[in-house]
Amino acid sequence: MxxxxxxxxxxxxxxxxxxxxxxxxxxxxxxxxxxxxxxxxxxxxxxxxxxxxxxxxxxxxxxxxxxxxxxxxxxxxxxxxxxxxxxAPLTQSDAMELFQIVGQLEGMAARAAAERPEVDRIDLVARLRVLNDELSSAGKATPAEPSRLFDLDTAFHRVYVEAGAGPRLLALHDAIKPQAERYARLYVNSLVEEIATSVAEHETINQSIEAGEPDAAGQAVENNWRNAARRLSRVIGTHGERGSW
Missing domain, CATH: 1.10.10.10 (Winged helix-like DNA-binding domain superfamily/Winged helix DNA-binding domain)
Incomplete structure (x- = not known):
């Protein structure tokens, strides 16, 4: 050349x-x-x-x-x-599908996180509980700050995802999760009263990871996302879909 x-x-x-x-x-x-x-x-x-x-x-x-x-x-x-x-519009059917996919991906990460050595799990669960406690307190504040609730919930899930997900799973998660976040951000004002339920579901995740029970941890995460989808579906049913044509 x-x-x-x-x-x-x-x-x-x-x-x-x-x-x-x-x-x-x-x-x-x-x-x-x-x-x-x-x-x-x-x-x-x-x-x-x-x-x-x-x-x-x-x-x-x-x-x-x-x-x-x-x-x-x-x-x-x-x-x-x-x-x-x-x-793209925000619809009940799309929300249910997205939340199910995210739940499956994060469930895989939680299973892997629960298989980590005990010393790692102790540190991981300690960080998760700090965030969950902050989420609980923020949910009780008067008035509650929806944006802070969203950020704390997102941070909680991110901690165990990063602890358990490999690079491919993390890439898949990062590609799909923001699509689910569209719903949470736009409807979060109507979900404030459900925070206590989310906090309780998060603690079930914490306990499963702490005990080193992969299947229980994965199931707890999937249940959290399934229940979140149902809660969101009720809100969309009440307040209407956005951007439908």
């Missing part, structure tokens, strides 16, 4: 790397907007508007939107002869 060919190859690789970084940045920013509700369910997605909002070109924006569509954050809406892209 000549010097000129080497230079051209390096330039092409740098350009490709730059495009990849732009796509990843656009994806991260868009997913954050959707998960936090700043792009509300059902909102029409116009590629040029999104590119202007993010301050990037349309090409990486288009690639990021395609990736978000594959992951279920945005969807094609067909109305008569018009097809448009929009932020």
């Amino acid at each position: 000549t010097i000129a060919q080497t230079r051209d190859t390096m330039i092409a690789a740098a350009d490709a790397g730059g495009r990849g970084e732009s796509v990843n940045r656009a994806y991260d920013q868009l997913r954050e907007l959707i998960v936090h509700g700043r792009l509300a369910p059902g909102t029409r997605i116009i590629e040029s508007d999104i590119a202007d909002r993010l301050g990037i070109s349309r090409t990486p924006t288009r690639s990021a939107l395609h990736r978000l569509q594959q992951e279920g954050y945005v969807a094609i809406v067909e109305r008569t002869k018009e097809r448009r892209l929009a932020v």
Whole structure:
């Protein structure tokens, strides 16, 4: 390879790397907007508007939107002869499916966490109980802060997931969990009164990991997510789905 060919190859690789970084940045920013509700369910997605909002070109924006569509954050809406892209709605059926998947993934992680050496489990459960106690106290506060409740609950689950999940399981979890978080963030105000129930279910998880009982730990996590899905389904039934078309 000549010097000129080497230079051209390096330039092409740098350009490709730059495009990849732009796509990843656009994806991260868009997913954050959707998960936090700043792009509300059902909102029409116009590629040029999104590119202007993010301050990037349309090409990486288009690639990021395609990736978000594959992951279920945005969807094609067909109305008569018009097809448009929009932020995916929040529905009871979708919530039930997402929470079941997350429960299965986190259940696998909890089983692995319960198989760790006793000294590791003691430290793990101590951290879990600190978070669960904080969640309990936050739930009793007047008025309660929904965002703090969400953050504490998320942190609790993350601790045992990171303790038990291998890299592949963690990657799967990180890909799907934010989709479930959309529901928790947008409906958390209506779930405050259920915090005591969640805290009790968390303690069952703690006890199972502490005792080194993998099956019980996995089942406790799956039950927690199954019950959370039912609680959320009732709330959606009362307050309505968001962004349905």
